[in-house]
Amino acid sequence: MYIASEHTAHFTRKHAPSDGANCLRDLFSKQPVEHRSGNRSLFLEGDEAAHVFQVVEGTLRIFKIISDGRRVITGFLYAGDIVGISLGKRYLYSADAVSSTTVRRLTRNQFDSGIDESPRLRTEVSALVSDEMAAAQDQMVLLSCKSAEERMCSFLLKLLKKSELLGERRLSIELPMSRQDIADYLGLTIETVSRTITKLINKRVLRIENAVARHSISVERPVLLAQLAGDDDDCSDMRHDLVVQGSQRRH
Amino acid sequence: MYIASEHTAHFTRKHAPSDGANCLRDLFSKQPVEHRSGNRSLFLEGDEAAHVFQVVEGTLRIFKIISDGRRVITGFLYAGDIVGISLGKRYLYSADAVSSTTVRRLTRNQFDSGIDESPRLRTEVSALVSDEMAAAQDQMVLLSCKSAEERMCSFLLKLLKKSELLGERRLSIELPMSRQDIADYLGLTIETVSRTITKLINKRVLRIENAVARHSISVERPVLLAQLAGDDDDCSDMRHDLVVQGSQRRH
DNA sequence: CGCTATTTTGAAAGGGCTCAAGAGTAGTGG
């Protein structure tokens, strides 16, 4: 219902002003595609936020470099995702291509005037911002109090769900990013990431595809993976006991 | 320039349509104030996001309760702050009063139609969303790779800057929240928070005001505090060395 | 096939957590 399929997009376009767009996809579709090879930068933290990008194919990572040189990856963006929405004058983070990636871009002005004209686009943008915020919140929870194993499982589970949404039949996960990328995203070291994956393989939760070794993982026991992730997707069952005074023990 | 004082708000109102508002403050100003005593809930994660709130006085904490009962505080809100902006249909987190607090509220509809009418308000909202996102990013960095001491100093420094903005003369920080709140916010245990504060006192960075014991801290060496926070507010000096391949050692 | 980059594995150290107890603070009622 929310996803504008090719069909509905075409249908509703008839009713829209000729210069308008019905969804963000339409807005971007007229822009030429650009290509970025792996590790090529898209923009840098602090640069003037002149453009909004849509990932056409491939993967982007968005990150900050902190004073001592360490890198914190705050997110990965995949085909269809849009980067640069909830921004002020300057980019809050840097972005570069994990692997070979294609994007389309709109100038900030194009984007802003596009959404100013259409309440529908504003709604769509607002939903995306909300999603982005929700993702940031989830990441804070993960970094606040999850163990290495829980972090790894949460990450893999998220990728698994994404590939299921895209209609993947087999329970396999493609990892375009390196172990170092995963470590910088999950707030761990590369060694801990590696060890944790090994542990999950020993537990028969995962299995390494001998094909594109290490960057393709198949999930043997998805249920166990979900349990180990420790999300339990909200504890909505206990939502209504009021007055939970602080966290009870443990971090 | 950005802060709409009583005066400018009154002045510019003449030029605006009678039903419009020039800034969010105006939009809220007509609403009655509501009072929440300490620990009283404002709304719960997952509830229908029916209202947007403005803090008039006091402090709110916004948090999530995760499956094992632990609490993660994702932010504190102080006088003037607005909560519930970047939301979809449901609240992403719960909110309650840290201490005695007063708020004003708008229904989602009031808020949405208010900003729909005014490009100026949309700009203001967009800026607030951007700030919220920036804060979330900073928190991710803090949780990803800062030590207990760095976290504590970052937190205190933020509060110090806030109180400076409000025109405080003395270098003192009021902590309306409990040690447990701080711990749940910084991803630490209450014991570590306590120990870290003690350590900072021993280092002569802080000093406890014997007045409102423990919830009023004076900063003896603000410069050292900033150094220990390890922010170095962006490493904008090194922004342009491209191709920083992963974080170099250490997390 | 040899070189380099990435990943894995091992051993030791450390920082924050856990468990436990003590000290300080606040609220209550005699």
Add this chain to the structure above:
DNA sequence: CCACTACTCTTGAGCCCTTTCAAAATAGCG
């Protein structure tokens, strides 16, 4: 006003998980 109780905060000791440092194994590439 002070004793009593409940709660928050602090301090101590030991442990565990993750990090650190180091080296070997594997993958990628010319």
